[in-house]
Amino acid sequence: DQQVKQNSPSLSVQEGRISILNCDYTNSMFDYFLWYKKYPAEGPTFLISISSIKDKNEDGRFTVFLNKSAKHLSLHIVPSQPGDSAVYFCAASAANSGYALNFGKGTSLLVTP
């Protein structure tokens, strides 16, 4: 039962353009959403998060948008850089389950020069 879904396995974007990664969830109890970045042979690295009481959170080139009514969130990277090439995982958690992370399958982002 996949509660967090990333329907795009891969995305290719030119350097300097915007990268938009999408994520959908089904569990209405989720109240905290996170994006992790993963390079090969490394563990996931926390990137940015958003609480369910907000609809936008920004950190430098990274912005996460949350649409609770649609149970949808997205990660925007502007401008994209070659070093952003990695697998991006969307994750969601809930206070009533100890904030354990439920992950999507990931989206592989390739930023080309």
Place this chain on the structure above:
Amino acid sequence: EAGVAQSPRYKIIEKRQSVAFWCNPISGHATLYWYQQILGQGPKLLIQFQNNGVVDDSQLPKDRFSAERLKGVDSTLKIQPAKLEDSAVYLCASSLDVYGQAPMNTEAFFGQGTRLTVV
């Protein structure tokens, strides 16, 4: 600040053998997680500890998997006997005490993982 340490990095065993993984979380982190990541999938929670107590082990295959966190710091995850489908990366993560905290303090920090291959 030192990150989450895991060992070994790689392990190859035959099916029906046993294997153990070790994790040392970030100092001061009360919550520790073990995740299993099968190729092409996102990490899946196996077990969550709060200090040395188990919070959630509902997805741990208890007939073959066991985990402990003695003294509320280091943790070990064991598989006995291993099956072919256990081939995966096993990730350990830690976070601050999640209870009583605002969500913004509950981010999990991951180790590099142990890649297990069962042949």
